[in-house]
Amino acid sequence: MAVTSARTSDRTMPPGLTRDQLLELYYYMRLTRSLEERLVNLYRQTKVVGGLFRSLGQEADAVGSAYALERSKGDILSPLIRNLGSMLVQGATPVEILRQYMAKGDSPTRGRELNIHFGDTVRGFIGQISHLGDMVPVMAGVTLSFKLRGQDRVGLVYVGDGATSTGAFHEGINFAAVQRCPLVVIVENNGYAYSTPTSKQTACASFKDKALGYGIPGVRADGNDVVATYQVTKEAVDRARAGEGVTLIELTTYRRKGHAEHDNQSYVPPGEIDRWARENDPLDRYTRELTTGQGIASSELEELDGRVRGEVDRATDEAEASPAPEPRDALRGVYADPAEVPALWYREGIRSAVETHERPSSWGTHDG
Amino acid sequence: MAETTYLEAIRQALFEEMERDPDVLCLGEDIGVYGGAFKVTDGLQARFGESRVIDTPLSEAAIVGAAAGAAHMGMRPVCEMQFIDFISCAYDMLTNYVATARYRAFLPCPMVVRGPSGGYVRGGPFHSQNPEAAFLHTPGLKIVYPATASDAKGLLKAAIRDEDCVLFFEHKYLYRRIKEELPPGDHVVPIGKARLAREGRDLSIITYAATVWKALEAAEQLEREGNLSVEVLDLRSLLPMDDDAIAQTVRKTNRVLIVHEDTVTGGVAGEISARINDLAFEWLDAPIKRVGAHDVPLPYAPQLEDFVLPQTADIVKAARWLAEY
Numbered sequence: 001m002a003v004t005s006a007r008t009s010d011r012t013m014p015p016g017l018t019r020d021q022l023l024e025l026y027y028y029m030r031l032t033r034s035l036e037e038r039l040v041n042l043y044r045q046t047k048v049v050g051g052l053f054r055s056l057g058q059e060a061d062a063v064g065s066a067y068a069l070e071r072s073k074g075d076i077l078s079p080l081i082r083n084l085g086s087m088l089v090q091g092a093t094p095v096e097i098l099r100q101y102m103a104k105g106d107s108p109t110r111g112r113e114l115n116i117h118f119g120d121t122v123r124g125f126i127g128q129i130s131h132l133g134d135m136v137p138v139m140a141g142v143t144l145s146f147k148l149r150g151q152d153r154v155g156l157v158y159v160g161d162g163a164t165s166t167g168a169f170h171e172g173i174n175f176a177a178v179q180r181c182p183l184v185v186i187v188e189n190n191g192y193a194y195s196t197p198t199s200k201q202t203a204c205a206s207f208k209d210k211a212l213g214y215g216i217p218g219v220r221a222d223g224n225d226v227v228a229t230y231q232v233t234k235e236a237v238d239r240a241r242a243g244e245g246v247t248l249i250e251l252t253t254y255r256r257k258g259h260a261e262h263d264n265q266s267y268v269p270p271g272e273i274d275r276w277a278r279e280n281d282p283l284d285r286y287t288r289e290l291t292t293g294q295g296i297a298s299s300e301l302e303e304l305d306g307r308v309r310g311e312v313d314r315a316t317d318e319a320e321a322s323p324a325p326e327p328r329d330a331l332r333g334v335y336a337d338p339a340e341v342p343a344l345w346y347r348e349g350i351r352s353a354v355e356t357h358e359r360p361s362s363w364g365t366h367d368g
Numbered sequence: 369m370a371e372t373t374y375l376e377a378i379r380q381a382l383f384e385e386m387e388r389d390p391d392v393l394c395l396g397e398d399i400g401v402y403g404g405a406f407k408v409t410d411g412l413q414a415r416f417g418e419s420r421v422i423d424t425p426l427s428e429a430a431i432v433g434a435a436a437g438a439a440h441m442g443m444r445p446v447c448e449m450q451f452i453d454f455i456s457c458a459y460d461m462l463t464n465y466v467a468t469a470r471y472r473a474f475l476p477c478p479m480v481v482r483g484p485s486g487g488y489v490r491g492g493p494f495h496s497q498n499p500e501a502a503f504l505h506t507p508g509l510k511i512v513y514p515a516t517a518s519d520a521k522g523l524l525k526a527a528i529r530d531e532d533c534v535l536f537f538e539h540k541y542l543y544r545r546i547k548e549e550l551p552p553g554d555h556v557v558p559i560g561k562a563r564l565a566r567e568g569r570d571l572s573i574i575t576y577a578a579t580v581w582k583a584l585e586a587a588e589q590l591e592r593e594g595n596l597s598v599e600v601l602d603l604r605s606l607l608p609m610d611d612d613a614i615a616q617t618v619r620k621t622n623r624v625l626i627v628h629e630d631t632v633t634g635g636v637a638g639e640i641s642a643r644i645n646d647l648a649f650e651w652l653d654a655p656i657k658r659v660g661a662h663d664v665p666l667p668y669a670p671q672l673e674d675f676v677l678p679q680t681a682d683i684v685k686a687a688r689w690l691a692e693y
Contacts, residue, residue: 145441175424175425334507336530345646
């Protein structure tokens, strides 16, 4: 079954956002796209060490939802592989992203983890692991701590359509719902989990329907409409902050690139990707909305595009000049104590009698 | 001063640590109102309230995952697995998420996962397990498995104060069967240090948890019947393991029997044996031998369970073989 393009009907402004905020949303979406385009170049130059994961066509859902959090209050989100935009909103910088992908020694994880798998609890994002769904219980615990300590903070966790099939998703959202944790769970329905279409992922008509089973509200919005995404998330964030517990949000969008850069998308029905690119590109839509709906001059947006280009260029230069990790750093930081594990004997010298010449006096004297 | 059971020692540790540090909280199934399947947490909720002693849904992955999230935020959660057999339901969260958090993301994960473990109680395949070996292979976790009431208390307090995740295995056979006078005051036993349970000259038994008591019984019998002087080393901590204590006893007696209740193949004894090979091969006068459970799921019927699990008589027999080698 082909994934069809869903358009919202004409919406009336204002959405509760200032002109500057509207432009900021545009800036983050453009930054996401330009940064990923730069990563494609670096990938082709084999400077990206591992795989490259794109969020092309999903920039609005990432940026709009994260924008509904309040960094000044200490809100925290846990992104997915296609939430580069969410991380940028929370303060991740282009040079950090580039260093991560290029496995640099001064990357946020010092070369330990790949791509956008990193976090900073101070800026308000916790890095994901590859086991999908696992961040739901973790964010249930993060937000449980907010509740127990009486803090005015909210958490947001992203899952894909695929992760809704995991046990961790179910256990985590159920736990958070029972505890009325201040948590927003966003299901990004982008049509595919790797090659598996949504129709093979669930028998539910809609992911928002799953909320019923947890006794929490479930809502759906057009994830390619950045303002609609912001609004639906903002309502859920407000609910959470008011002590009303968890909301499940389904954001419908479309993954225009493969699972990762190597994926040729042979499983996608012909024409589907082109149609989404032509009719429902989130940046095109938002540009139109700003220029026609909000009367913002194209030149102002082009100015932002130029600023983004400059930032990505500078970040690229900086990241390329970054050093590789020092190999021995691999042994540090598994535990707080001990802070470092020893290198194995064949790297370090042999901690045994052979080297120390320390043997029992009877050694080797057995004469049978 | 009154004697305290192994179970009561664990409860004391929880009480004292919750009194000491408001960031300590307990999560688990039926631990609050009901006080836990074995009543380890009895009275905790009445003292500390529902928000610090949380009755959770039946969700081991959520319990461990939520504990990790709360730990990132500076809390010190103690998770109860109703039976340690169910820790396998949280294996992914523990090995992939929790154990890697500090290394890959610099996220502290100070938390404890504790629960009743072990057999000799007619619990059958799913209420008798010893899953320590499944986690020994995971860098980032710590593992302790105390044999005495004093160590149960002191190690749990150390585990709660540790900056990383500690798996705290409690032997349910020992819960109410052993008791002793506990050291007064803030009794903390450092993680990673073995305890010499019995001094000897002829042969060393390296063991931990319930089989410490079987090894001590065997040692008494060997002394009485064969004039053998048997040393018993109680490891207490499996990860990190006390290499110095292991090397020391091997150098002293030159003969080693490793005893554990878990199945032999892939068990902790294999790791201990490899360490002795590295640390003190030149001091061995006999091959290292293992005594453990037969490689089968643990059966229910007393005749079957007793056959499968290591018994005192098995240890005596193996020790005699070693002594005569």
